[in-house]
Structure formats: structure tokens, C-alpha cells
Amino acid sequence: MQQLLIDLAAVLAAAAPLIFATMGETISERAGVINLSLDGSMLLAAMVGFAAASISGSLSVGFAAAALVGALVALILGALSLSLGQSQTAVGFVLALLCTDLSSFLGAPYARKPGPAVPHAPVPGMSDIPVIGPLLFSHDLLIYASFLLLPAVWWFLYRTRAGLVLRALGERPQTAYARGVPVIRLRYLYMILGGALVGIAGAAYSLDLKQGWSYRHTFGTGWIALAIVIFGGWQPWRVAIGCYLFAALQALASRSQSVLPGMPTQVFQVAPFVLMIVVLALINLLSSPTAARRLAALPKPLRHPAERFVAWLATPAPAALGQPFQRP
Amino acid sequence: MTSSDQATPVRPDHRSPRSARRPPLLVGTLALGGALLFTSLVLISSGVPPLAAYKLIFLGAFSTPTRISDMVMLASPLLLCSCGLTLTFAAGLYNLGIEGQMILGAVAAMIPLRLLPGLPPPLLWALALAAGAAGGALWALLVAGLRVGLRVNEIFAGLGLNFLASGVSLYLVLGPWRRIGQASSSGTEPLPSAIWLPTLNNLRVAPAAPVIALVALALIWVAVTRTRWGLELRAVGLNPQAAGRMGIPAARRLAESLAACGALAGIAGAIQVIAVFHQLIPSISSGIGLLALLVVLLVRANPAWVLPIAAAFAVFTVGSVQMSVSLGADSSIAGVLQGALVLFALLARGFSARR
Incomplete structure (x- = not known):
């Protein structure tokens, strides 16, 4: 029981960078812009954040620098795609590779150096509550922030006027424009905001969960964050479930190494990535027209819950996602 | 509306009619100038003298015969991958x-090499190349199945399968195909040198590799344009x-291009095995596929430009290998220059399309 609690708490903590990255990407994609540079901008932000924190000796400077890097990469993507009409996919992919190599080149002097790290900070009083104390209140500030970010993003998207406008940017930009919404300017704003969150996600690795800097420090998590956003149907809660599921799978994978000693360790580490793709395929399979016909043939008491479940699973992408916006 | 929409956002909107008329020379100059400026800033900021660095990047690959052969042996798989990506990029x-x-491809090429080492070498090489092609094609058909059948975006299907592929090769290297004696993640037991693809005397260049790549380029050029x-x-x-x-079986064409x-x-992977590494190593692709994506983005799937750009990228990568020894800087600066080139090319195209 005690061990299980410790494991679960570790999973909640390990998912924090993914939460930051996926929430940033969700905001950006709900506004209609795919930021495919995630993997590279996370790496560059992790490196710059670590370097800034090491030089200045201040963690907040590190996180601010990381957020700035993420925002800057998003700004470049915005300038090329929103203002100059280049493909978001192409620009994002190039930025992903460019930032990865930049992080390797500029970060070489910082590789494997000790540096500052976010201190452990159990919430006084609350960390002693049985079960939920060690689970939720015995982490550090960054992890608490990740717990708060999720409801904040949900509330913003679904309970505020600005969130409604944001969703309109991704669904019906023409309509929003006709109602006086500055589509391009707001898309810039939200993708820069999303980029800043991605930057914090990078620093969450180098300054907290995987302290320090090394070559390709985040091992492809940026790509998986992109897949999780699709897996979560662009809805904050489901995206977060995806993050925690992925973190749990990775923990399980590292655990199963000791259970199945014959298998080389690295083989297990690819399992979560593969499972994510399988799940994406299954979701699409369930929502295909053939599956819909099968569902319709089910006996009535089964049919409704099944159809509801499939409809819940297969959430459409924002209709204008990745499309260039032309002023009417 | 279903989740099939998730496939639509990433349609590349290349080759709009207006930008087709853009002066390529101007775009190329702007891209090169911008990329050099950016890379110089990066170099200066880490205290590396830019001129010395550029001397290595541009000329380092020609400094010794060994370097030249390394460059050719990198350019060949890069060219093969770029040729393949020209097809998929043309299909969007x-x-x-x-x-x-x-x-x-590399894993599949190992199978005949391990099972039938006694065959006459030319036959064995042909078998290895064919097996490599089959292995690569099958792996790509998984992407095609996921994309066409299950509407999983090809970017994520491909990435997931990349992780799986590296898991497979790691498993083989550390498990069933491990070195006799001790398992080492550095690679399998080296192949007997009798079945290495023959190289020019004392150099690492196997002439068959560039020849195969050039033949592939010619075939692709004919297929795409003629x-x-x-x-x-x-x-x-x-x-x-x-x-x-219009009656074109779109799903079929997508699958065929993949x-x-x-x-x-896969052929590129097989060449890595029989001509470069002579064993299976976990990172046998060594980022060549992603580099080829940059090549193809830069030339916009125009087969005529694939050869010079792929060759130039190979020159940069091989040239910058010496960076760490002679300038104490990381060799990833080649990647910075390559990425910046494509980024500034996109920028220049954006500007010229606006005018």
C-alpha cells in the first residue's frame, strides 16, 4: 500500500512536464495553429533554462528564460506560417530539428554539470493527511503548478468569454473575423502563450525531474506530447489523462525490467510510444463508418451507451486546425 | 465530422501557383545569406571563430581522401532517402x-547475411539489398495502413513506428544477435570481411553505393516528372x-508512394550494413532520414535539385565532425546550419510569395 502510494505520487510528478507541454499545445491547437516544433523547443528551453539558472543562481530566472525560448520559437513559427503563409507542418518540423541541434551545440559546455533544482516543498499540514497527503501535497512548487494548470486551462477554455473566442479561432475563424475578432493577432497571442508553457515543460526536466543537461535530454517527449493532444481529443481533461497514463506506462516499463530479466532494458522504454499509436488507431477504428454500422446493429439497450462512448472517444479536431487564414 | 479531420491539418500547401514563378536564385541567395548570418551568431555566442568553423564545415570534407570517402558514404544513403521522400512529399x-x-531495412538486410554467409558475395549483396528494400517497404506500408485505413496522421504513425523500430534493433543487438561472449549495445558481431561491399583500395568508399543512389535518383526523376x-x-x-x-485511386497512390x-x-539501411558499419548497430539510421526530410523541404520535392543539396548537406555533416577536435565545439553546428538554411528558405519563399 505504502509502495503503491509512492509509485502513484511519482507518476503524478513525472507527468508534470507533459502536462505543461500538452496544455500549451492544446491552447495553440484550439486556436487553430499546430506547433510541431515541440520536441525541439522543449529541448532548447530545457538547455537555456538550465544554463540561465546555473549562471544567475536563480530558479525563477531559469524558468523565465525557458518560457521565453518557447515563446520565441512559437513567434518564429507564427511569423512564417500566419504572416508569410508557409505550411505550419513544414516550419514546425524544421524548427524542431533546428532547436534540437541548437540545444546540442549551445548546451555542450553545460552537459553533465551540477546545477540548481526546484526544492522539495511539502504543503505544511496537508502533506500529513493519509493517502492524499503523500499523493498530492508532498511534491514541489512546479508539480503543484501542474495540478493547477489543468483546471485553469479547462476553466479558461470553457467558462470564459475569451476562451469561447479562442475556440472560435480554431473552429470558425471566418465567422469570428466577421464579428470583429482580430484572428491573426489572437492566434499569435495564444500560440506564444502555448509556446511559453512548452518552454516551462522543458525546464521542468532540466531543473526538476531530470536535473541537469545532457545531449537530447528529453528523449522524444515533445513528439509524444503532440500525440497525447490528439489522443485527448483536444480536451484538457482527457489530454491530462493521456499524460498520466503515459507516465504510468513508463513507470511500469521500467518496473517490468526487473520482472522480465531476459529482456534488454531499452526495449521496454519504447512500449508507451507504441501503445499511444495503437490507441489512436483503435479510437479511429471505433469511430469509422463500418464500426458505426456495427454499432447500429447492436441490441437497443447496448447501443446507446456504446454509441455515446464512441462519440465521446472520437472528438473531432478543431475544424480550422492548420489551415491558413485569409481575410475575407 | 469525425476524427478523420485530424489528417487534414497537415496537408503541405507547397507549390501554390504563385510561388511556382518565384525566382529560385533570389530565394536561394536569401536562404544562404540568412542561414550563414544566423549560424555565425550562434558560433560567435559560444566563442568559436566563424571563419575557422566555416572552413571546416565547407572544406573539411575534402581535406583527406578518407574524409571524401566518408562524405560519399553519407551522401549515398542521404540521396536514397531524399529520393524516397520526394515521392511521399509529392503525394503530400x-x-x-x-x-x-x-x-x-538494415535489420532485414542482416537476415540473408546471417543465414547464408556462404553464398557468392555478389548474390548475397543483391539478396541483402532486396531484403532491405522489402523490410523498409513493409514498415512503410504499416504507416500507409494506419494513415489510409485507420486515419492516424502519418506523422504520428511514423514517429511511433520509429520508436518501435529502434526497439526492435536494440533487442536484436542485445538479444538474439548479440556479440559472441558479451552483449554490447555498440552492435552485433561484425560481418566477415569477405562479404563487405568492396571498397576502393584503402578507402572507405564502396563505389556501388553512390551508383545505386544515382540510379535511384534517375528513376525517381523520370517517375515524378515524366x-x-x-x-x-x-x-x-x-x-x-x-x-x-478525377478517377485517381488516391489511397492507393498514397500507399504506393510510402x-x-x-x-x-530500406536500401539505404542495407547499404549502411554491408558498406559502412558491417554490423547492425542500434542507431544505424543516425538521423539520415530526418536530414533527408530537410533536403526535400528545401528543394520542395523537385528531383533536379536533390543531388546538389544532398551532397552539400553531406559535406557539412562530415566537415563539422572535426569541430570538436580542432575548435573544441560540438559538431551539431552542421545541423544548425542545415536547419537554418531550410528555415530561411521558407522565410524567403514567404516574402517572395507576398510580393
Whole structure:
């Protein structure tokens, strides 16, 4: 029981960078812009954040620098795609590779150096509550922030006027424009905001969960964050479930190494990535027209819950996602 | 509306009619100038003298015969991958799974090499190349199945399969195909030198590799620009719905372009095994597939420009290897220059299309 609690708490903590990255990407994609540079901008932000924190000796400077890097990469993507009409996919992919190599080149002097790290900070009083104390209140500030970010993003998207406008940017930009919404300017704003969150996600690795800097420090998590956003149907809660599921799978994978000693360790580490793709395929399979016909043939008491479940699973992408916006 | 929409956002909107008329020389100059400026700033900021660095990057690959052969042996698989990606890019696909296709090509090429080492070498090489092509094509068909059948975006299907492919090769290297004695993640037991692809005397260059790559380039150039199949492929890339209404089997063309790309990447993987590493190593693709994606983004799937750009990229990569020894800087600066080139090319295209 005690061990299980410790494991679960570790999973909640390990998912924090993914939460930051996926929430940033969700905001950006709900506004209609795919930021495919995630993997590279996370790496560059992790490196710059670590370097800034090491030089200045201040963690907040590190996180601010990381957020700035993420925002800057998003700004470049915005300038090329929103203002100059280049493909978001192409620009994002190039930025992903460019930032990865930049992080390797500029970060070489910082590789494997000790540096500052976010201190452990159990919430006084609350960390002693049985079960939920060690689970939720015995982490550090960054992890608490990740717990708060999720409801904040949900509330913003679904309970505020600005969130409604944001969703309109991704669904019906023409309509929003006709109602006086500055589509391009707001898309810039939200993708820069999303980029800043991605930057914090990078620093969450180098300054907290995987302290320090090394070559390709985040091992492809940026790509998986992109897949999780699709897996979560662009809805904050489901995206977060995806993050925690992925973190749990990775923990399980590292655990199963000791259970199945014959298998080389690295083989297990690819399992979560593969499972994510399988799940994406299954979701699409369930929502295909053939599956819909099968569902319709089910006996009535089964049919409704099944159809509801499939409809819940297969959430459409924002209709204008990745499309260039032309002023009417 | 279903989640099928998730496939639409990433349609590359290349080759709009207006930008087709852009002066390529101007765009190229702007891209080169911008990329050099950016890379110089990066170099200066880490205290590396830019001129010395550029001397290495541009000329380092020609400094010794060994370097030249390294450059040729990098350019050959890069060219093969770029050829394959020209097809998928023409069909409007971002085949990020090319790394995995190359790995599976290398794994498949190992099978005849391990099972039938006694065959006459030329036959064995042909078998290895064929097996590599088949392995790569099969791996790419998985992407095609996920994309066409299950509507999983090819970028994520490809990435997931890349991770799986590297898992497979790691498993083989550490497990069933491990070195006799001790398992080492550095690679399998080296192949007997009798079945290495022959090299020029004392150099690492195997002339067969560039020849295969050039033949592939010629074939792809003919296929894309001179055949009905290529025309249909480009039609699918521009607008799959419209192409479907014209009677073009769009899903089939997508799958064919992926399979062809996978086969070429698989051949590149097989060449890595029989001509470069002479064993299976976990990182046998060594980022060549992703570099090829940059090449193809830069030349916009125009086969005529694939050769010079792929060769130039190979020169940069091999040239910068000496960076750490002579300038104490990381060799990833080549990647910075390559990425910046493509980024500034996109920028220049954006500006010239606006005018």
C-alpha cells in the first residue's frame, strides 16, 4: 500500500512536464495553429533554462528564460506560417530539428554539470493527511503548478468569454473575423502563450525531474506530447489523462525490467510510444463508418451507451486546425 | 465530422501557383545569406571563430581522401532517402517514419547475411539489398495502413513506428544477435570481411553505393516528372478529394508512394550494413532520414535539385565532425546550419510569395 502510494505520487510528478507541454499545445491547437516544433523547443528551453539558472543562481530566472525560448520559437513559427503563409507542418518540423541541434551545440559546455533544482516543498499540514497527503501535497512548487494548470486551462477554455473566442479561432475563424475578432493577432497571442508553457515543460526536466543537461535530454517527449493532444481529443481533461497514463506506462516499463530479466532494458522504454499509436488507431477504428454500422446493429439497450462512448472517444479536431487564414 | 479531420491539418500547401514563378536564385541567395548570418551568431555566442568553423564545415570534407570517402558514404544513403521522400512529399505526406524504415531495412538486410554467409558475395549483396528494400517497404506500408485505413496522421504513425523500430534493433543487438561472449549495445558481431561491399583500395568508399543512389535518383526523376503515375501522385498531393473525383485511386497512390519511399530507405539501411558499419548497430539510421526530410523541404520535392543539396548537406555533416577536435565545439553546428538554411528558405519563399 505504502509502495503503491509512492509509485502513484511519482507518476503524478513525472507527468508534470507533459502536462505543461500538452496544455500549451492544446491552447495553440484550439486556436487553430499546430506547433510541431515541440520536441525541439522543449529541448532548447530545457538547455537555456538550465544554463540561465546555473549562471544567475536563480530558479525563477531559469524558468523565465525557458518560457521565453518557447515563446520565441512559437513567434518564429507564427511569423512564417500566419504572416508569410508557409505550411505550419513544414516550419514546425524544421524548427524542431533546428532547436534540437541548437540545444546540442549551445548546451555542450553545460552537459553533465551540477546545477540548481526546484526544492522539495511539502504543503505544511496537508502533506500529513493519509493517502492524499503523500499523493498530492508532498511534491514541489512546479508539480503543484501542474495540478493547477489543468483546471485553469479547462476553466479558461470553457467558462470564459475569451476562451469561447479562442475556440472560435480554431473552429470558425471566418465567422469570428466577421464579428470583429482580430484572428491573426489572437492566434499569435495564444500560440506564444502555448509556446511559453512548452518552454516551462522543458525546464521542468532540466531543473526538476531530470536535473541537469545532457545531449537530447528529453528523449522524444515533445513528439509524444503532440500525440497525447490528439489522443485527448483536444480536451484538457482527457489530454491530462493521456499524460498520466503515459507516465504510468513508463513507470511500469521500467518496473517490468526487473520482472522480465531476459529482456534488454531499452526495449521496454519504447512500449508507451507504441501503445499511444495503437490507441489512436483503435479510437479511429471505433469511430469509422463500418464500426458505426456495427454499432447500429447492436441490441437497443447496448447501443446507446456504446454509441455515446464512441462519440465521446472520437472528438473531432478543431475544424480550422492548420489551415491558413485569409481575410475575407 | 469525425476524427478523420485530424489528417487534414497537415496537408503541405507547397507549390501554390504563385510561388511556382518565384525566382529560385533570389530565394536561394536569401536562404544562404540568412542561414550563414544566423549560424555565425550562434558560433560567435559560444566563442568559436566563424571563419575557422566555416572552413571546416565547407572544406573539411575534402581535406583527406578518407574524409571524401566518408562524405560519399553519407551522401549515398542521404540521396536514397531524399529520393524516397520526394515521392511521399509529392503525394503530400510527411513521412517522418523514414528513420524506422531505414532501420528495418538494415535489420532485414542482416537476415540473408546471417543465414547464408556462404553464398557468392555478389548474390548475397543483391539478396541483402532486396531484403532491405522489402523490410523498409513493409514498415512503410504499416504507416500507409494506419494513415489510409485507420486515419492516424502519418506523422504520428511514423514517429511511433520509429520508436518501435529502434526497439526492435536494440533487442536484436542485445538479444538474439548479440556479440559472441558479451552483449554490447555498440552492435552485433561484425560481418566477415569477405562479404563487405568492396571498397576502393584503402578507402572507405564502396563505389556501388553512390551508383545505386544515382540510379535511384534517375528513376525517381523520370517517375515524378515524366510518367502518368507521377502526375497522379502530384495531383493527390495537391488535392486528394479532387484527384479522387478525377478517377485517381488516391489511397492507393498514397500507399504506393510510402512503400516506394520505404523501399528506398530500406536500401539505404542495407547499404549502411554491408558498406559502412558491417554490423547492425542500434542507431544505424543516425538521423539520415530526418536530414533527408530537410533536403526535400528545401528543394520542395523537385528531383533536379536533390543531388546538389544532398551532397552539400553531406559535406557539412562530415566537415563539422572535426569541430570538436580542432575548435573544441560540438559538431551539431552542421545541423544548425542545415536547419537554418531550410528555415530561411521558407522565410524567403514567404516574402517572395507576398510580393
